[in-house]
Amino acid sequence: MDIAVIEECTRASHEERITFGEVVGRLIAAGVERYHVDLVRGESTYFMPDGQSHRVTGKTVDSRPASSFSPDGVLAAVRLIQAGRTKYLAFCQQIMEAGCVGYLVSMQGQRAVYYGRSGETYVEPFPGSR
Template sequence: MNALTKELLEKYAHESHAGLLTFPQVLTRLVGAGIESYFADYRDQSTTYYLSSNEAIRIPMKMPYIEIPNEFNREGVVAAIHGAQSDQVRYPQFLELTMLAGCIGYMVWITGKQASYFGRQGEVHIEYFPEE
């Protein structure tokens, strides 16, 4: 990994957290940087990006202070996802909505075109990327 890649990822992460980018824009930029997957960890307040070379880059990111419930509300998570897909919800609100729905983080598999959302009790919701 070179310093430029880390610098770009930090820039993209901050733009996303500020609500300046749509999910498709984020994915396009990450693919261009050689990222094949990433994990947003709400409790650790970080996002870790994984390159196809098996390198990982962890970017600390301040998350909203929300007490994440023990119960996983799959419908709430899905509503937040669909809001983001339709650009009615940007990332700051997406974080709040998914956290309130009991989500502790998620893994995006860019090359697999899906994301896995996790609850405190091991629940997993898999969301496939919409067909283009």
């Protein structure tokens, strides 16, 4: 497990120096299988195929997730960041306003799964994997 790459990807995301595509590429190269972001706790956990994991604490967004989940709100935030019209921390704020409390990114499945307090989900395939 290349902890330096994992921690740098988290730091670079929170400092808004790297795009989602760059993060995924670097994590795949480091052998990461998937990662989970807990927006409320400000933690990201990275998982390797052999069961190892590494948790990184980052910046928390100064917000509480909305009570109800809006897949359309999550989709709108995803489209803004994909278009380069927003950065990572604003994206996190937007998906929290849409009721998202966390998300899971699967490199193998080439998708991100955003979820709300009651288990509602919105699934977004990676660009180019559709």
